[in-house]
Amino acid sequence: MNTTPPIATHQHPVLDPCSLGRPVHLLGKFTALFRDDLAELLRTRLNRRYRASFQVGKVQLAQTPALPTQRWRVFDHGAGRVAFSMDRRLLLSILAYRYGAASVPEAEGEAQPETATEERLCGMLGKQFVATLAQRVALLPGADNSWSTEGGEPAEISLTPPVERTWLLRAELVEPGHGISGELLFALDETWMSRILRGVAPAAERTRPGKLPRQPLAARLPLVLIARLLEKELPLGTLLDARVGDVIPMQLGPTEVLIGNALLFRAAVAEHKGKLCLTSFEDVE
Numbered sequence: 001m002n003t004t005p006p007i008a009t010h011q012h013p014v015l016d017p018c019s020l021g022r023p024v025h026l027l028g029k030f031t032a033l034f035r036d037d038l039a040e041l042l043r044t045r046l047n048r049r050y051r052a053s054f055q056v057g058k059v060q061l062a063q064t065p066a067l068p069t070q071r072w073r074v075f076d077h078g079a080g081r082v083a084f085s086m087d088r089r090l091l092l093s094i095l096a097y098r099y100g101a102a103s104v105p106e107a108e109g110e111a112q113p114e115t116a117t118e119e120r121l122c123g124m125l126g127k128q129f130v131a132t133l134a135q136r137v138a139l140l141p142g143a144d145n146s147w148s149t150e151g152g153e154p155a156e157i158s159l160t161p162p163v164e165r166t167w168l169l170r171a172e173l174v175e176p177g178h179g180i181s182g183e184l185l186f187a188l189d190e191t192w193m194s195r196i197l198r199g200v201a202p203a204a205e206r207t208r209p210g211k212l213p214r215q216p217l218a219a220r221l222p223l224v225l226i227a228r229l230l231e232k233e234l235p236l237g238t239l240l241d242a243r244v245g246d247v248i249p250m251q252l253g254p255t256e257v258l259i260g261n262a263l264l265f266r267a268a269v270a271e272h273k274g275k276l277c278l279t280s281f282e283d284v285e
Helices: 024-050 088-098 106-111 116-138 146-151 190-200 236-241
Strands: 055-066 073-076 081-086 155-157 164-175 180-188 254-259 262-272 275-283
Touching: 024 055, 024 088, 024 116, 024 164, 024 190, 073 116, 081 088, 081 116, 088 116, 088 164, 088 180, 116 155, 116 180, 116 190, 180 190
Parallel strands: none
Antiparallel strands: 055 164, 073 081, 073 155, 081 180, 164 180, 254 262, 262 275
């Protein structure tokens, strides 16, 4: 019996409607710059001081349906919040270098509860990494850098990070001396992402004027009226009986409405409560 093999189908990525029209394809420019910033921070704060050899691997920024289930710390930097987490084996490696240990007991360390020393070190490192991230965002072309200086040092707050549909910045770290690797994770809120996307956008898009608030039709439709004096004969008695505010009825002929020099239509001019109005429009063929 002959059987027909199933037709291979290609799985196309599902487009996120929230990212349509946003320069998400240019986020690689930001991650490359942030990777260099992390490498410089590790070189000056850890490698040179403790003779360590931490290196930065891949740095990726993408939207994720859910955050990994691990310990998160939330920091507020004035203009937005960011949740930070790092693999414990990286933290234990830094502790080993700080206290002169020869190796990192990774298997035992992961099983034991987190110590107060680890919590303090993780909080201190989190502030440094988040401050580096904020400085990079402020230095992006077209970004508003006032919030970076006014925000001061990131402050840790008691807040649960978002768990669904958030942007996750992953930075891989490698330490050949201890033979370990791990990740730094940054969960960014929409305020941070808006600043990053605005910073990586092309110059023409950054300078595009914002959308003005919608105004009434009367304000959005300027009209130019060309008026001339009219003559009307009145009986002397009617003229003597006239008071301030009285309206003298006038018989007006049709007028022409033009856009530029092009005749659009003809209309009759009528008076209504002391105002001149156009009515009885006739298209001009």
